[in-house]
Amino acid sequence: MGDSLAAANATVIEHNSNEDPNRQLEQVRDCITQGVDGIIVIPEDGSSANTIIKEANDADIPIGIFNRPPASEDGAAIISVADNRDVAAQTMQYLADEATKLGRKVQPLIMVGNLSDQNAVQRRNGFMDVIEANPDLFLAPIEVQTNWDAATGQSNLQAAMQANPNVDVLFTSSDFLFPQIQAVLEPLGKWKPVGQEGHVIMGGLDGDNRACGLIESGYVDATGVQDLFSEASAMLGALGAAIEKGETDPDETIVDPGFALTASNFADRSQDMWGCVITPPAS
Numbered sequence: 001m002g003d004s005l006a007a008a009n010a011t012v013i014e015h016n017s018n019e020d021p022n023r024q025l026e027q028v029r030d031c032i033t034q035g036v037d038g039i040i041v042i043p044e045d046g047s048s049a050n051t052i053i054k055e056a057n058d059a060d061i062p063i064g065i066f067n068r069p070p071a072s073e074d075g076a077a078i079i080s081v082a083d084n085r086d087v088a089a090q091t092m093q094y095l096a097d098e099a100t101k102l103g104r105k106v107q108p109l110i111m112v113g114n115l116s117d118q119n120a121v122q123r124r125n126g127f128m129d130v131i132e133a134n135p136d137l138f139l140a141p142i143e144v145q146t147n148w149d150a151a152t153g154q155s156n157l158q159a160a161m162q163a164n165p166n167v168d169v170l171f172t173s174s175d176f177l178f179p180q181i182q183a184v185l186e187p188l189g190k191w192k193p194v195g196q197e198g199h200v201i202m203g204g205l206d207g208d209n210r211a212c213g214l215i216e217s218g219y220v221d222a223t224g225v226q227d228l229f230s231e232a233s234a235m236l237g238a239l240g241a242a243i244e245k246g247e248t249d250p251d252e253t254i255v256d257p258g259f260a261l262t263a264s265n266f267a268d269r270s271q272d273m274w275g276c277v278i279t280p281p282a283s
Helices: 002-007 021-033 046-058 084-100 116-134 152-162 175-186 209-217 229-246 265-273
Strands: 039-040 064-065 076-084 109-110 144-145 169-172 201-206 222-225 252-256 259-262
Touching: 002 209, 021 039, 021 046, 039 046, 039 229, 046 064, 046 175, 046 259, 064 229, 076 084, 076 229, 084 109, 084 116, 084 169, 084 222, 109 116, 109 152, 144 152, 152 175, 169 175, 175 201, 201 265, 209 259, 209 265, 229 252
Parallel strands: 039 064, 064 076, 076 252, 109 144, 109 169, 169 201, 201 222
Antiparallel strands: 222 259
């Protein structure tokens, strides 16, 4: 997104809130004070997104909300977001198809995100859609709360696995939790690639670099992919058009349908997943 703005000769003010919604709000207010022409925000959560939208609307500055939708439809904003429910369901359906090969009812587990975040809510909904559509395949799901925190997720997963060691299918609401999943499953002999005794059928959502590598090496079966390139391009196009027309309160939602990258389609679709294309700065 930054490269596209630079190519358009735009002057960019960039802030990092370090996951602090109050700090993010102050940063947006600072941008408003500086008289910017438009604002793009990746909000920390749905509630803070609505607060930020109101600030921009009151200042007559068009605003784009990227990748994480607001908690309500209050206010006017350009929202570019993946269809998290459908992408999660696509991923879970692949896991269900793999689980069917076991020839018995299976125990599913979901690592749930922070449910104040609409992305987490919709990812859980997509997971549950597939569970509820297959009552003859799935036992009652185990829900592990993570609150989008790695340490919390690992601790709660460890407790869940001690209480329920026979988990067959594991879905994480975000790929960033795979290291914590590995840390819990490996000592139990359950961090195994596809085809080996003890393999837990696994999927996630986001499409990051780690998930790409884990699908390629066989430890993870599938992940739901957000097309961040398409979402960013659509956001910039819509916000740029609003600025050019002098619209101060554009209001539209741009939906990225996404897709599931799986062990079966990896060879054909991996280059469509951002995590298989972009090398993270730390690597």
